[in-house]
Amino acid sequence: xxxxxxxxxxxxxxxxxxxxxxALTPVAPAQYPDRLKSFYYFSNAVHVSAxxxxxxxxxxxxxxxxxxxxxxxxxxxxxxxAVGELVRFDDAPSHASxxxxxxxxKEMANLLIRGYSSNGLQxxxxxxxYVVGRYLRIFAMKADAELSSQGSVAFDDxxxxxxxxxxxxxxxxxxxxxxxxxxxLCLSDRAPIEESRKWGIYDTTNLLFKTxxxxxxxxxxxxxLRALRAxxxxxxxxxxxxxxxxxxxxxxxxxxxxxEENYAEAEEHxxxxxxxCHRNATKNRELILAYLxxxxxxxxxxxxxxxxxxPFPRLEELFRPLCDCIKKGDLGGFxxxxxxxxxxxxxxxxxxxxxxxxxIALRNLFRKIFIAGGFDESKDGQPPIRRxxxxxxxxxxxxxxxxxxxxxxxVDIDEVECLLSNLIYKGLMKxxxxxxxxxxxxxKGGTAFPGTGV
Amino acid sequence: xxxPTPTQDTKAEPAQQPQQQKPxxxxxxxxxxxxxxxxxxxxxxxxxxxxNGTSAHLWEESWDDDDAAEDFSKQLKEELKKxxxxx
Numbered sequence: 162x163x164x165x166x167x168x169x170x171x172x173x174x175x176x177x178x179x180x181x182x183x184a185l186t187p188v189a190p191a192q193y194p195d196r197l198k199s200f201y202y203f204s205n206a207v208h209v210s211a212x213x214x215x216x217x218x219x220x221x222x223x224x225x226x227x228x229x230x231x232x233x234x235x236x237x238x239x240x241x242x243a244v245g246e247l248v249r250f251d252d253a254p255s256h257a258s259x260x261x262x263x264x265x266x267k268e269m270a271n272l273l274i275r276g277y278s279s280n281g282l283q284x285x286x287x288x289x290x291y292v293v294g295r296y297l298r299i300f301a302m303k304a305d306a307e308l309s310s311q312g313s314v315a316f317d318d319x320x321x322x323x324x325x326x327x328x329x330x331x332x333x334x335x336x337x338x339x340x341x342x343x344x345x346l347c348l349s350d351r352a353p354i355e356e357s358r359k360w361g362i363y364d365t366t367n368l369l370f371k372t373x374x375x376x377x378x379x380x381x382x383x384x385x386l387r388a389l390r391a392x393x394x395x396x397x398x399x400x401x402x403x404x405x406x407x408x409x410x411x412x413x414x415x416x417x418x419x420x421e422e423n424y425a426e427a428e429e430h431x432x433x434x435x436x437x438c439h440r441n442a443t444k445n446r447e448l449i450l451a452y453l454x455x456x457x458x459x460x461x462x463x464x465x466x467x468x469x470x471x472p473f474p475r476l477e478e479l480f481r482p483l484c485d486c487i488k489k490g491d492l493g494g495f496x497x498x499x500x501x502x503x504x505x506x507x508x509x510x511x512x513x514x515x516x517x518x519x520x521i522a523l524r525n526l527f528r529k530i531f532i533a534g535g536f537d538e539s540k541d542g543q544p545p546i547r548r549x550x551x552x553x554x555x556x557x558x559x560x561x562x563x564x565x566x567x568x569x570x571x572v573d574i575d576e577v578e579c580l581l582s583n584l585i586y587k588g589l590m591k592x593x594x595x596x597x598x599x600x601x602x603x604x605k606g607g608t609a610f611p612g613t614g615v
Numbered sequence: 616x617x618x619p620t621p622t623q624d625t626k627a628e629p630a631q632q633p634q635q636q637k638p639x640x641x642x643x644x645x646x647x648x649x650x651x652x653x654x655x656x657x658x659x660x661x662x663x664x665x666x667n668g669t670s671a672h673l674w675e676e677s678w679d680d681d682d683a684a685e686d687f688s689k690q691l692k693e694e695l696k697k698x699x700x701x702x
Contacts, residue, residue: 179653288653295649371646375646403653404655405653405654405655413647436660438661439655440664442648442650445647445648445650458677461674463675463677464675464676466674468672468673469674484677487677488679490678521677525677525678532680532684533687555691555695558695558697559694561694561698562687562694571701
């Protein structure tokens, strides 16, 4: 059960960024629920700077260069004010406000940034930047929620109608500007890599990614990526960074490619995130898989096994009906499953790639005809060859099965030919249509349905 | 808080409409979480645990060969009659 001062002292003494950052974490640990309160009530607004100077440094026997020491005192003074706003939620809830917490926290974030840019804070302390950035985002979202629950009417009066949309996320947008400065602060550090803030680059980038996703401005990620690419020569390899930074980064890069329908690249990044993810981080593993499954369907035409989805019942429920229909070549069932899951698929932005599964289902349906067609008689002891000339009418019949067509439905041969040529064009089937004979001539030698063994 | 008057309500509507057409925003609980630890050894990764042989066959082929091909042939013949009858 360590106090905020203990964490500061230990962090500085052993040079541990995470330990130091835990002093600035505005959440009391379970073992010490009054930690923030006792920090706040240890002083008052008049004496706080002097008290902090004593408690952080003199009492701890810590010595830092004067400027750096002054920067920490300023940061902690500002932290003390923010904690005061937080403590109010317990002590005087009617006067508590997330907007005030956010404003106080933002001020501290700015002091911290200045501490790095002009007051000599050392690079190993950069985990403080992540913690402060992380909570800046959280407090901004709470402040926005608070503002919108107080009624947008007040806004309407002041800003007229066209402003209403933008003001729902006003604080989060403010936070974005501070996070952007943190990003630049890390990326533009020219110190040698061992003592560079560049080690904080992925974590700050991740904070911005999360925020852009929340604000629905994912396009802005391009600017970050461009800046990162421009500095890539000076950045250490990804595997030199802590896995939490890289897994999160790769997840977001994967999803960004995914949303641009670059499924091959998306798969590469998401697979990396999946492989390196901590195996107990169930929620994050589930999120990675939610995008990785549609990627696999599009790029390698493979489906998730029961074992893979077993720990994630929500995903199993979401994907299994589609997978079963794809395997069976059940087009009617596939369409019904797409309709049933539509809201969830759209919400997760995976509808488009999943829809491509219909082609795979169709390929499997047509493949069944080929299998059912058996073998032509073999000549002079050669291994038997499958029947490669298949009447178009058989494909029409298979479509009737696949779409659960009832007696009255008439399958149009032109439409069948259209579906066939589509599959051939997409490389899912190899052969050609001999129209005048009403035959499909499939490729011989195990390549009629490439990649499926026949 | 103050009550919106009906006139204000109708005024606000045109501004809200384009917003509804935007893609839906993911819920809070759909956000990638911070990991409780910053780094972890290879053995604690998904890949590390896969090496133990526990998670083989994670991805499977998209087709199924074991279902009764004979049933399908029979069904196909029947539907073929219907196709031929209608053309």
